[in-house]
Amino acid sequence: MIRAAIVGGAGYIGGELLRLLLGHPEVEVVASTSARLAGRRVDGSHPNLRGLTDLVHSSPDALPDCDAVFFASSGLDDPAQRAALASRAKLVFDLSADLRLTDPALFAKHYGAHPTPDLLGTATRGLPEVDRAALRTANLVSVPGCMATAGILGLRPLVEFIDGPVTVDGRVGSSGSGASAGEMNLHAERANVLRVFAPLGHRHQAEISQATGLTVRMTATGVDAVRGVQVLCRTQVRAGVTETDIRKAYRAAYADEPFVRVVAQKRGNYRLPEPKILLGSNFCDVGFALDADTRELLVVGALDNLVKGGSGNAVQSLNIRMGWDERLGLGFPGLHPV
Amino acid sequence: MIRAAIVGGAGYIGGELLRLLLGHPEVEVVASTSARLAGRRVDGSHPNLRGLTDLVHSSPDALPDCDAVFFASSGLDDPAQRAALASRAKLVFDLSADLRLTDPALFAKHYGAHPTPDLLGTATRGLPEVDRAALRTANLVSVPGCMATAGILGLRPLVEFIDGPVTVDGRVGSSGSGASAGEMNLHAERANVLRVFAPLGHRHQAEISQATGLTVRMTATGVDAVRGVQVLCRTQVRAGVTETDIRKAYRAAYADEPFVRVVAQKRGNYRLPEPKILLGSNFCDVGFALDADTRELLVVGALDNLVKGGSGNAVQSLNIRMGWDERLGLGFPGLHPV
Amino acid sequence: MIRAAIVGGAGYIGGELLRLLLGHPEVEVVASTSARLAGRRVDGSHPNLRGLTDLVHSSPDALPDCDAVFFASSGLDDPAQRAALASRAKLVFDLSADLRLTDPALFAKHYGAHPTPDLLGTATRGLPEVDRAALRTANLVSVPGCMATAGILGLRPLVEFIDGPVTVDGRVGSSGSGASAGEMNLHAERANVLRVFAPLGHRHQAEISQATGLTVRMTATGVDAVRGVQVLCRTQVRAGVTETDIRKAYRAAYADEPFVRVVAQKRGNYRLPEPKILLGSNFCDVGFALDADTRELLVVGALDNLVKGGSGNAVQSLNIRMGWDERLGLGFPGLHPV
Amino acid sequence: MIRAAIVGGAGYIGGELLRLLLGHPEVEVVASTSARLAGRRVDGSHPNLRGLTDLVHSSPDALPDCDAVFFASSGLDDPAQRAALASRAKLVFDLSADLRLTDPALFAKHYGAHPTPDLLGTATRGLPEVDRAALRTANLVSVPGCMATAGILGLRPLVEFIDGPVTVDGRVGSSGSGASAGEMNLHAERANVLRVFAPLGHRHQAEISQATGLTVRMTATGVDAVRGVQVLCRTQVRAGVTETDIRKAYRAAYADEPFVRVVAQKRGNYRLPEPKILLGSNFCDVGFALDADTRELLVVGALDNLVKGGSGNAVQSLNIRMGWDERLGLGFPGLHPV
Structure with a gap:
């Protein structure tokens, strides 16, 4: 059982991370941060989670130490806060676009200048089908775009x-x-x-x-x-x-x-x-x-852009990193018709 | 041919008024006001009107004299402006909820206190099937809710x-x-x-x-x-x-x-x-x-809440008031399938 | 581990039963019948199940003995076949409307005359929140309408x-x-x-x-x-x-x-x-x-009409009947946004 | 005022032809044929036309002589009937794919062998922006695909x-x-x-x-x-x-x-x-x-696939052929929002 936290838990990717991690047999969700909604119930943001959790969004400043932290929103606006948050956990899964490209010039063309370009290239891409070997030991994972x-x-x-x-x-x-x-x-x-x-x-x-x-x-x-x-x-x-x-x-x-x-x-x-x-x-x-x-x-x-295109890739990467069955917490097969 | 203006022409009811009046053989649209979008093209708000008009939203303060003015937004926040705008035209068609109820207490219960309760009861309801006779001579018409x-x-x-x-x-x-x-x-x-x-x-x-x-x-x-x-x-x-x-x-x-x-x-x-x-x-x-x-x-x-539930009732009321064929400008029958 | 079969597995309720039972840790799905699609893969009817099962629809006549059978379609047209199918299993869960009403006259008013009205009143209703006690020993369960x-x-x-x-x-x-x-x-x-x-x-x-x-x-x-x-x-x-x-x-x-x-x-x-x-x-x-x-x-x-309004109520009833955790196989909480 | 008929008036393209032609100031709709629904009201197929017409679908065999006939369905299955129907009017507008391609081999590749390949190349394409000059004198018009x-x-x-x-x-x-x-x-x-x-x-x-x-x-x-x-x-x-x-x-x-x-x-x-x-x-x-x-x-x-992608192109082509204002009957500009 590891302790996990989500930074940006009020957003849609954050909500899917919460759904997957709350249902994960080896993970305890210890925090969901939201600058805007700190103090409000998580199931107020994500009504599908009613009855599953009594968690309350906390301020990003109050992120506790934990084993894994998931960044569900970009940290480009405040690289210092980003670094502070990342220091709280051994494992960091970044679901934003911040670290996806390795070439600073290419990054700048598509997203504008990166405030800390030295970070580019330091993360392992979190695409299990391609990056499985590297993910087994990665401490900083960048989940690709949907x-x-x-x-x-x-x-x-x-x-x-x-x-x-x-x-x-x-x-x-x-x-x-x-x-x-x-x-x-x-x-x-x-x-x-x-x-x-x-x-x-x-x-x-x-x-x-x-x-x-x-x-x-x-x-x-x-x-x-x-x-x-x-x-x-x-x-x-x-x-x-x-x-x-x-x-x-x-x-x-x-x-x-x-x-x-x-x-x-x-x-x-x-x-x-x-x-x-x-x-x-x-x-x-x-x-x-x-x-x-x-x-x-x-x-x-x-x-599904929010699952395999984001939160699911992150959880699958976590499973690989921890040596667990890769499918843990990811068993829902989809619906038909819908 | 009469001159008509729309107050609040950037909204959805305003857009439908524009569509109907631009296609009306007896009406010239001389103004569409929008406090927020004054100076911007009307077809920027309503892309379905591209090619039909080069009209530009004007400030409410610049409303010209005309024959008929349509209020597509509430004037409760600024009753003085409302009165000034109404004075620009002989005929006023109010599509907001401002004048729909006649009893001030009932109005207050549903919408809050009316700033100028004396206005309640002064308008003719614009529901042609019920109010046709009164509409023939009405100069202030309140269009009912959808x-x-x-x-x-x-x-x-x-x-x-x-x-x-x-x-x-x-x-x-x-x-x-x-x-x-x-x-x-x-x-x-x-x-x-x-x-x-x-x-x-x-x-x-x-x-x-x-x-x-x-x-x-x-x-x-x-x-x-x-x-x-x-x-x-x-x-x-x-x-x-x-x-x-x-x-x-x-x-x-x-x-x-x-x-x-x-x-x-x-x-x-x-x-x-x-x-x-x-x-x-x-x-x-x-x-x-x-x-x-x-x-x-x-x-x-x-x-359709924006047509018979709003702009269409207003145009039909105008047609009655002017003694025109009641169907002028209202010929579109709807689509199937859609 | 029990053996379960679905009669009418090509329909929408049948598909949801398959999804839930294939993911159920105590159930093995041994058959899905479809008169029309016998011999065709189950995931051809329900593409969400690709990769989860290689099951092929079988003819209703070929239903094997099993522990529990789920009727996902009405048996009113052929009561003899219905009886034959029911005899294959100790537990029968009927998701059709066939047994929902107990009064033959009321049934006739809404559905036409029941071919075997003696069956009415013989089933336990499968609404766990109301019928839990009875469900613990029920061998014939009628799942209510959505x-x-x-x-x-x-x-x-x-x-x-x-x-x-x-x-x-x-x-x-x-x-x-x-x-x-x-x-x-x-x-x-x-x-x-x-x-x-x-x-x-x-x-x-x-x-x-x-x-x-x-x-x-x-x-x-x-x-x-x-x-x-x-x-x-x-x-x-x-x-x-x-x-x-x-x-x-x-x-x-x-x-x-x-x-x-x-x-x-x-x-x-x-x-x-x-x-x-x-x-x-x-x-x-x-x-x-x-x-x-x-x-x-x-x-x-x-x-969800196909889950709590049908297949989910049936699985929850099965869980109760078997003395298992009532939530087995029913863990998916729903999505937001969607 | 010309007399027009629609072959295949119960379909979706047929319904839009009816809507446009019923609202056209120079056209009288004299027949809508439907083999399947002959004898049934046209507004039973197209409920948006209620109150606009009392027309009843007739059998294709009963097509009266008229000035223009619109084929809203393919005649490939029965070329003899097609020819008989075409002979009823001076002007034929074919909205099916039957005559769109001019090369029999290409037609065969995409649609199968044409039963009467000699017809290919005999029609004028009904795309006014490209074919306006030819349309002024065309008696057989093939409307392109949407x-x-x-x-x-x-x-x-x-x-x-x-x-x-x-x-x-x-x-x-x-x-x-x-x-x-x-x-x-x-x-x-x-x-x-x-x-x-x-x-x-x-x-x-x-x-x-x-x-x-x-x-x-x-x-x-x-x-x-x-x-x-x-x-x-x-x-x-x-x-x-x-x-x-x-x-x-x-x-x-x-x-x-x-x-x-x-x-x-x-x-x-x-x-x-x-x-x-x-x-x-x-x-x-x-x-x-x-x-x-x-x-x-x-x-x-x-x-709109049913209008400019079909019926509207046909009506615009008719307007050109007759020397009328090209916009007759086509004044509806579309809606926003919708």
């Missing part, structure tokens, strides 16, 4: 087959904008949208590129959903690459993975990955279609 | 049959909360809800009661829609009242009405009123079901 | 306070219509609806009345959701009944219940029960509002 | 700037599947989806390619909407092409078009085309983003 996770898991096993740039069409629900978003997330404005909020150069392209070595060009659209990410990645394969090659590569990468499923069927409503059936689950489904004549390849990835 | 309109139109022809109190279950989309609503209207919180925001005593019960003489007890639920109102009114009928009686009463009231349809069929997906097919239209559909054995009566009303 | 469960749990502790009939306004998502529904459930027709499909006398009023002794008058509306039930129950309380009385009665009934929460706060987006945050969970939230002056009482109940 | 219309209008003015293939990511609501679709369109299955139903080679790519000369590779996704199409077209521009070049080309093409708006702003929720605000309208909005460094171009097009 759409980046779907893109990386879909593309990485196929890198050797790909010939040319990849365009990524990301779709994401409104929870990706966070719990304190402004007028653009007003229900009357945000419902029923197909909002191309990042027509070119979405931030997550840098992460996918960093993880795969591919040239990635990414567009992102907000869709009428609260949760869920789907990425469509289009590219060309080298001459001679077959569907069998791709299935083999996926099998080699994911046959033993507990949270990646290859979904590429010939028929059926759910023949390709779709977030609808993944809400609340830690699965990332990946699939593809190939036109051998034109060498067109479409790779599709889907996940 | 759920009140559906409830009054559904119940009023049946008043003599009803024996006992009426419970009203109102359901309303998020646009009813306005364009500047706060965290409760964040998409992630407001999507997929059945939010009983007024468990007892919703404000519109006072309006329905005032218009029908019935004892009304009203609950309201926010549903996962942007537009649309539906009210379910349950009551008992007097002994001996039959379905035929009710159909006759509705026919007598509405056979010649251009914007009320009686929808009470025995089968079919749309056998009772439903807002889905009314979006953008000025129809109010009313229907009912009666159990002659138990004397239970259910009355159902539906409309 | 809206009935919400209504009974909301009203039952308050029966002594209630003075007069209760009107129930039920709202339900499309999954309640089942996996093989026709044109009325086409997405283009069913999306965005507020469809009053049962204006008076909905079937579940008989169940609520049977369980509470109250006179119940029930209306039902299909709303734009896949899952979820909410009931609003309106009635009058006796003179002198206070909010404190009601809170005490609920506390007495539910303080120790693992799956009923009393939600009746003064503010907040989620101050009253709402299905949004209950999807996939076995909670039934109940709450109320009281106007002491008018003696109006509103009781609100919410749950 | 996603094809958005793609062609977005790409065509930019053809000379484009260097390389274009990938098109189409998104479409459920009404595109028609009014008699099967299980895949059940609400519980179709709600909340991001369903990649055509991962590669969607049919409309052939139409876009035919109209632009570009190499087009098209993917299509069903989204959680009833109406609406959005296409995202990604490609490379030639070296030196600037944003100004693109704006100029769009302006040259569309400055005088009544139903195409260029929407490419730097900020705002609606800075790029989005179907949300186009429901019911005949607008096609087109926009773009260009990264001059990487030469990436994203073109976005949006429309």
Whole structure:
């Protein structure tokens, strides 16, 4: 049993961390911080947790010593506080974008100048399917972005087959904008949208590129959903690459993975990955279609942005780090229909 | 051709007034005011109007003289400004709740003390099916609330049959909360809800009661829609009242009405009123079901809260006042499917 | 470890039974029958179960002997087959409406004549909060209807306070219509609806009345959701009944219940029960509002129609029958936001 | 005043034709045919038309002579009937896919062998912005596909700037599947989806390619909407092409078009085309983003699939053919918010 704390527990990623960790048999949640809601009940922020906890948000200044701390919000505004908070625990899981990129120039292009660029490159990426070995000993883990996770898991096993740039069409629900978003997330404005909020150069392209070595060009659209990410990645394969090659590569990468499923069927409503059936689950489904004549390849990835795209990856990384069964606390499979 | 202006043109009711009046063959829109967005294009607030107008929001202080002014927002905060604005036009259509109730005590109970209670009772209600005669000469018109309109139109022809109190279950989309609503209207919180925001005593019960003489007890639920109102009114009928009686009463009231349809069929997906097919239209559909054995009566009303529940009633009232065809500018019938 | 089978495993209730039982530490699922899809993979019907099971639907005729069988579909069409299937297991959990009512005449009024009316009254109702003692020894359990469960749990502790009939306004998502529904459930027709499909006398009023002794008058509306039930129950309380009385009665009934929460706060987006945050969970939230002056009482109940409104009640009943921890297999708390 | 008839008036495209033509000042609707629903009221199929018409569907065999006939459903199954029906009117507007492609081999690849391939190439395409001159004298008009219309209008003015293939990511609501679709369109299955139903080679790519000369590779996704199409077209521009070049080309093409708006702003929720605000309208909005460094171009097009993507294009084509104001009957601008 370890003691864990969440910094930024009132947000949506924070809420999912709380849900997963409160249900985790080896973890005791000792604190959830929120500057804005300190002193208020956690289940006031996350009504799904009623009856599961009497925890009250505390001020970030009051973070107790613990074994693991999860940063559910960015610390860029106050690097000193960030450092102070990180010093409270042996293990730090950072779910913000602060440490995802290793190149300061690239970081600056997408997020603005990093206040403490020396930190870039010091964290282990928390993508278990790729980084499992390193995670076994990592004390500072940076959890990748939601759409980046779907893109990386879909593309990485196929890198050797790909010939040319990849365009990524990301779709994401409104929870990706966070719990304190402004007028653009007003229900009357945000419902029923197909909002191309990042027509070119979405931030997550840098992460996918960093993880795969591919040239990635990414567009992102907000869709009428609260949760869920789907990425469509289009590219060309080298001459001679077959569907069998791709299935083999996926099998080699994911046959033993507990949270990646290859979904590429010939028929059926759910023949390709779709977030609808993944809400609340830690699965990332990946699939593809190939036109051998034109060498067109479409790779599709889907996940719940708040779980496998954030909190679930963090908890899975914790499980690896602690040597526990990787699936602890992550057993919910998703719903159908929903 | 008359000159019309909208006070509060950046809001959702204001936007619908603009849509209807810009398409009205006898009206020229000369101003839309917005304290917050003065100087910004109207189609920046209402992107559906792109290509239809180059109008720019002006400051309320700059309201020009015109023939008719529409108040799309409450003037309670600044009664002096309200009076100044009203003085700019011969005809005033007030779409706020400011003048809907005639009894100051009742107003205070539901909205707080009225700053200028002498104004209560001075306006003609803008519900054409009930108030047509008075509207022909009215210079100050108060447009009723969206759920009140559906409830009054559904119940009023049946008043003599009803024996006992009426419970009203109102359901309303998020646009009813306005364009500047706060965290409760964040998409992630407001999507997929059945939010009983007024468990007892919703404000519109006072309006329905005032218009029908019935004892009304009203609950309201926010549903996962942007537009649309539906009210379910349950009551008992007097002994001996039959379905035929009710159909006759509705026919007598509405056979010649251009914007009320009686929808009470025995089968079919749309056998009772439903807002889905009314979006953008000025129809109010009313229907009912009666159990002659138990004397239970259910009355159902539906409309678009921003049109027949607001801007459309105002434009129809204007048409009556001017002696024009009542349907001018209100021809859109709604969509199916949608 | 017991052996369980599901009859009608391709439907939506069947799918949820599979999800819950596949994750149950004391249950082995040995069969899922489907006349239509025999020979096809279970995860073809329920894509959320991919990776969790390789089970294949079998013909109902091939049902193996087992410890517990769950009927997820009605057996009224073929009572002989029903009897044959029931004979395969010591414990039978019937999730259809076949055995819910005890009075043959009442059954006939709502569902048509029962082919084997002698069966009525032979089952123990599977509503743990009410029937726990009887469930400990029951071999034939009838799980109540989804809206009935919400209504009974909301009203039952308050029966002594209630003075007069209760009107129930039920709202339900499309999954309640089942996996093989026709044109009325086409997405283009069913999306965005507020469809009053049962204006008076909905079937579940008989169940609520049977369980509470109250006179119940029930209306039902299909709303734009896949899952979820909410009931609003309106009635009058006796003179002198206070909010404190009601809170005490609920506390007495539910303080120790693992799956009923009393939600009746003064503010907040989620101050009253709402299905949004209950999807996939076995909670039934109940709450109320009281106007002491008018003696109006509103009781609100919410749950996931496929879980606490069906499969979850069945699994909880099984847990009780077996003497296990009642919460086994039912740990998922629901999501926020979603 | 001309006499018009709709073949296939019970479907969704047929319903929109009825809505538009019933509101058209120069058209009398004399018949709506439906083999399945002959003898039933038109407003039973399209409840939004209640109060606007007493028309009853007739059998296709009973089609009267008229001035214009609109085919809202395919005639491929029965070419003889098709010919018979076409002979009833001087002007034929075909809204099916039957005549959209001119090359029989290409048609066969996407739709199967054409029973009467000689018909291919005999129709004038009904895309007013491109085909206006030809439409003035056309007696047989083939209305393009919904996603094809958005793609062609977005790409065509930019053809000379484009260097390389274009990938098109189409998104479409459920009404595109028609009014008699099967299980895949059940609400519980179709709600909340991001369903990649055509991962590669969607049919409309052939139409876009035919109209632009570009190499087009098209993917299509069903989204959680009833109406609406959005296409995202990604490609490379030639070296030196600037944003100004693109704006100029769009302006040259569309400055005088009544139903195409260029929407490419730097900020705002609606800075790029989005179907949300186009429901019911005949607008096609087109926009773009260009990264001059990487030469990436994203073109976005949006429309209502049943209006500008079908019935609206047909009515606009009729207006042109008859020499009327092109906007007759097409005045509805769309709603905000919705």
